[in-house]
Amino acid sequence: MIKEQVWHQLRDALSRCGDELKLESTDDGLAQLALERPRQLHFGDFAVNVSPLARFAKLPPPKIAEIVCESVKTSAPLLEPSLAGGFVNFKVDTQTLLDGVLRLLQAPALGQNTVMAEDCILLEYVSANPTGPLHIGHGRWMALGNSLARLMKHCGATVWQEFYVNDYGSQMNNIANSVWYRCLQQCDASIPFPEKTEDQPYPFYPGEY
Template sequence: MKAHLTHLFEQALEQLKKDGLFSADTDVLPQINHTRDARFGDFACNLAMQLAKPAKQNPRVLAEKIIAALPASEHVDKVEIAGPGFINIFVHKASRFAVINQILEQKADFGRSQIGQGQSVQVEFISANPTGPLHVGHGRGAAYGAALASLLRSAGFQVSCEYYVNDAGRQMDILATSVWLRYLDFCGESFAFPSNGYQGDYVQDIAATLHRENAGLYHHAAAAVFADVPADTPDGGDKELHIDGLIKNAQQLLGDKGYRAVFDLALNTVLADIKRDTQAFGVNFDQWFSERSLTESGIVEKSVNTLKEKGFTYEQNGALWFRSTEFGDEKDRVLVRDDGRTTYFASDVAYHLNKLERGFDKLINIWGADHTWLCAACTRCNDGAGRGS
């Protein structure tokens, strides 16, 4: 009904242009709103007040001319002027329920359109780090993303739903190392678990699977595991340096093959749990995109080099920074740490370059309500907490 009334007032405006009351380039969209009180009609329009100044007329006088120019409509019972120049519209009672017949006739097609026909849209949502199970907070992104995708499809868009899997970076190394340390518990080793490790029961479960399927294959003495590792926070040390030292020793002791086996078991177990939860929630993704594939394909290096070539980077304290403040950001962001490792942000730049290269017409990112680029100024970690955090 609002669309119908808007069209009536647009026709009235065109007629007044022909009558010479307004210039041909006068372009105002009539605003139709529900009235707060049914005594003043069903809808109200403030077009007379919008146009009073360019027409150089009193709003109420102009409202009378607008009403006189309104085309007849079987849906409109009467039109009145109120207050300083509001135009109140009373709709026929039968017309108020006409939509019911339309719904019954169109059934599942009711409300659908082809506004987006021929356009492709990618909607990325949830994308929580696969370092643990989804929690209730992730349900917000799941519900919002799935609803938006359905709405876009109803409007004729070709929609692709995507979950970005952060299967690379320091947080995943912390998960893999945490699983391995719990595995060593099953092997009989005794030590203090790092305060910055992943503590959940799911880590114990993955470690139990690792031990059950591999027995002592990945067993190393605790003395070797903690050799030359900086003290943890409870001992007056640095929990970040402590966990980084453990990650380094895990990689050296297990070797590429062994470490990758532990890493992949942790990743695949958590990811399978996430997929079960999203499916149970009624959310299905067309694509589960691996962050690790960005590094392996070389697109991270390519995107960083592109930013360098365009003059959007600079070096400071041994790290490479992106001049994001030139694009409205509150501070610049680290792309490459002082130890040569790329940041989460660099992977995100590469990921969006990849999205653009896939040819989508529109890209929509749905992030967590509290999402931010955590630790952006820190050149040691700067992994952030993931989109869905």
């Protein structure tokens, strides 16, 4: 919707400055332009390269951009356009964008479909091993996995989620043995922690955690 408003503003601007730019018609001028997203956010939300109009106006692109920019009469939710070389940049009012996000959040059925209605999916994500420190990667994959599951459900799929916490097996035995020895050392500091040998299994974690 906002993109159409930008096009509408451009059409009105070209209709006002068409004679100065020597355009045969507003539609001819508009057909030469493309609305794009700036590579750098500080330029705005939308940008129009007016260089293609140079073949009509016989003017340098920055001058054409200035003429077009002065001809634009913006209205909400668009702010006043700005210039950057041969580009006219448009910025959308931040509050309008926030209001749009709020409307999306209040419409849970938005985008809901049945393209995956026949799919049954078992989604496994995150294997948080409590025998070592948790790190940002565990949280990242938890968020990504849960989001992916929600998206697939929104598309009609039947989804089972498995979030693994490895709380069994040899690693848990090792940390249990280590914790036991550390507890003994709290009672008697002379009790040594078992040392690792090359020819024997070492069922302990000698680290600080």
